[in-house]
Amino acid sequence: MLAGSDLRAKREAAGLSLSRMAQRTHFARSYLSMIETGKRPVADDVVAAYEQVLGVPLALNPGDPLRVAHEWLVNDSPVAVHTRSGRKVSESLASELEQRVIELRHLDDVVSCRDLLPAITKELGEAEQLVSTASFKEPVGRRLFVAVGELSQLAGWVASDAGEYARAQRFYMSGVGAAREARDRVLGSQLLSSLSYQIANIGDPAEAALLARTAVMGAESATPAVRALLLERVAWASARARETDATWRALDAVDDSFEQRGDGEPEWVYWLNRNEIDVMAGRCMIELGRPNDAEPLLANAIANYPPEHAREVALYLTWLAESHARAGDLDAARQAIQRARSYAETVSSARTDLRLEAVQRLV
Template identity: 70%
Template sequence: MRTRSGRRVGHGLAAELESRVVELRHLDDTVSSAELSPIIGKELMEAESLVRCASFTEAVGKRLFTAVGELSQLAGWVAGDAGRYRQAQRLYLSGVAAAEEAGDRMLGAQLLSSLSYQIANVGNPADAALLARTAVQGAPEATPVVRALLLERLAWASAKAGDAETTWTVLDAVDDSYERRGADEPEWVYWLDRAEIDIMAGRCLIELGRPREAEPLLSAAIACYPPEHAREVALYRSWLAESYARAGELDAAREVLDGARRYGAEMPSARSDTRFEAVERLLSGLDYRH
């Protein structure tokens, strides 16, 4: 930890910052990126100023840099959700540097895998798969749920790259890791549960040409989501609509997509809009062929 001058910061302020990060992370479930992004940006700027200018012990510094890394991941996530991909990449990579300063390899892996997920969706899936694998290998001490998250993103990048064998192998490893979960997990994986894992498996099935197998997984998982999580419901219903469309059930696909759009209107997101457009193009192409 580098030596700093300036006002002395103790564990009390570190704890306040940690609590604020948790609060903001949970707000992301129900508040749009457009509303949340400037709030997170301000908190991150203040936290970065703190670690640059204040003085603190090594133990306090570890907590502060960890909070900066977590805020960077959250800021990158909401930037990407708003379609600001270059900004999101910069935030993820600056977060990796903070995680390294804190000696938190799991958090560094989470940041890299978040970037890989973005690249899989809007860039080169082969690059995303390489980055996702690097994230998995870079955190051998990852707890079971963290490892499941890192592996999920590798599975998705592999599916987007058309690598079916790796996708299925990694999804099996996700299940195995998640089954070993215990109480000792970082707070930032609170949201990864069986429904989320089934959603990802369903998405991979669609991507690799098995839409009929995806539908029951997606339908059951979506039923678990509270309606106030409107962005996730919108996104996941868009995948359900795609599963119906690719299985030739076009009326069902349109009905589900209409519902997804209604949820999307409640919590706007560039990710949702991109998905709606993709499914609409798919349906239009299928209509033309029919």
């Protein structure tokens, strides 16, 4: 089994700094530092990310994410073990729960929503039961409520991807309550912003834009990357509401904020990178009638995206297809749709299915 020191040795042998590895793998530098120094266990998705960057195999038997998700349904979690023991909650349990949240979040990159949602809701239910019945000191309690809020956000996101929109909204709103208990306004803003994204896609875009802007206003202490993420949701909702000036202002603000990012970003924003920002800009351009401007942004982002993230690749290919279709290049649109379908076949996603149906009608 690989140790964190093994990863550090391989990275240093390749001449890569920890900051550079964090940029290339999209994990937080602080998280990778804890793994390399043995303060966190070596997760399979981290090993896979190092393998991709370094171009060499590091693990003989990398874990199957789907198997891991299923195992979590039948194995006892740290919270369940604690609940039976009746002991007072310690910092070690809070740390274990925080790590479980990180592992689940990264499983979402490669496991379908239908397979992952039961594991997340199981963990969330046990964590909610814990904070409502156990005794703990105030600092530990804050960490537990933050973990519940993050689990709620993840549950909402995955439920929305599965097309269970009402359930997703309940997850988001219960998470806001946990964030309030933890006095974490930034996490609360992330939850409301995530809900605004769902509303922009399936509800009233003007309402979504208002909610997204409110989330930004409520996150005064947000780090640059988090602020960029929240502003992306403002841009998307504004584009869906056909608020052209507001969309461009938000996209400009996304770029400005993202360029200021550094150490100290929360782990849950690990996935936001230049490719993701370009995809969102391209999507907004399509919504506002500029498909020719969107095409190069989308094509370049897709070319640089990890192929094992099949759901995202399929989704982004549907936007590339739409940019071609709206620019009048139907042959290129059909080719992109076919590529999207080949990726979509490997992972279940209601969002992807709806996008494929919508784009197919354009050609």
